[in-house]
Amino acid sequence: MEIVLRALVIYCFLWAVTRALGRSTLGELSTFQLLIYVTMGDLIQQAVTQQDYSVTAGFLGIGTFALLTVAVGWAQWRFPRIRPLTSGRPVLVWQDGQPLESTMRDERLSIADLLVAARQQGVRRTADIEYAVLEADGKIAFFTYEDQESGSPDTAPET
Numbered sequence: 001m002e003i004v005l006r007a008l009v010i011y012c013f014l015w016a017v018t019r020a021l022g023r024s025t026l027g028e029l030s031t032f033q034l035l036i037y038v039t040m041g042d043l044i045q046q047a048v049t050q051q052d053y054s055v056t057a058g059f060l061g062i063g064t065f066a067l068l069t070v071a072v073g074w075a076q077w078r079f080p081r082i083r084p085l086t087s088g089r090p091v092l093v094w095q096d097g098q099p100l101e102s103t104m105r106d107e108r109l110s111i112a113d114l115l116v117a118a119r120q121q122g123v124r125r126t127a128d129i130e131y132a133v134l135e136a137d138g139k140i141a142f143f144t145y146e147d148q149e150s151g152s153p154d155t156a157p158e159t
Helices: 002-021 023-027 031-049 055-078 080-087 101-106 111-120 145-149
Strands: 091-095 129-134 140-144
Touching: 002 031, 002 055, 031 055, 055 080, 091 101, 111 129, 111 140
Parallel strands: none
Antiparallel strands: 091 129, 129 140
16 A cells, blocks of 8 residues: 555656646657656656565556546546646747747747747748747647638639
C-alpha cells in the first residue's frame, strides 16, 4: 500500500511540474529537456518503489500511474469544468496584428518562438496575423486576415 501512496504523491507532483513548465515548453522538447525527462523517470521510479526492484512494486507503481491517468481523463469528461485546471485552456497571444506581450510573458513565449511558428504555418508577414492562439498542448494556431476573405468555399456561377 505504501507504493500506491508514493505513486499518488509523485503523480500529483509531476502534474504540478508539467503545469508549471508552461504549454509552450510542452509543445516541443529540446534534446536537453528530453534527457531531463528521461532522467526524471528513473528518479521517480526510485522514489515510488524505494529501490524495491520486485515485479510487484513495478506493477503497483505503473498501475497506479495508469489508473490516475484514466481517472483524470474520466473526470475531465464527466466534469467539464475541471478541464481548464487539468489540461489548461487556449490563450490569445496575438490580436488585431499586435502581440499581447503581457500574455506572452505570462506563458513564457518569446516573439522569436511565435514568429518561427508563424513561418512554419506559411504566414508571410506579421501584419497578416489577425489572431494567434496558444493552445493547451503548446501549439500555436494563426488566423490571418486572408482567412476571413476566403472563409467560404468558392461556388461555380450558375449558367
